[in-house]
Ligand SMILES: [Zn+2]
């Protein structure tokens with residue numbers, strides 16, 4: 001019980017988004033990877049915490065330990081730590097000002113994995129697969145890189161307008 005609860009003589013109801021109950025335990029480094037470990041009193045609180053905690057770089061993991069197992073967030077998804085099962089795609093907040101970069105999305109600042117797609121081979125990936133793999137798009141007109149979370153897909157069969165230059169003739173290519 002905390003002080004307020006002692007004062008009221010009972011446990012106060014806690015909403016699932018009470019993030020003040022989540023506390024930082026420490027950072028573990030394994031090779032290139034950084035694991036920022038937190039403790040959360042419940043899975044609901046851990047999930048609410050991870051939804052708010054963006055990871056913008058590769059090899060960075062935020063882990064929230066709960067009495068019912070740990071869940072984590074990396075650059076691309078929120079996942080079950082034990083099995084690696086994807087729980088959901090986290091949302092990405094827009095930067096106050098778009099920033100063009102060769103490696104990160106211009107509108108949310110998340111790192112984009114190079115696709116290394118072989119020329120002359122046609123690939124079809126769903127938007128979920130693009131999100132999971134951390135791939136993005138490059139505007140053929142202004143060269144801005146945009147992630148699969150940020151591009152606004154229009155009507156099927158239509159090329160979406162670039163969020164930066166607005167060019168609808170620009171060809172999005174794997175970035
Ligand atoms: Zn983005």
Ligand SMILES: [Zn+2]
Pocket residue numbers: 139140141142143144162163164165166167170
């Ligand atoms: Zn553009």
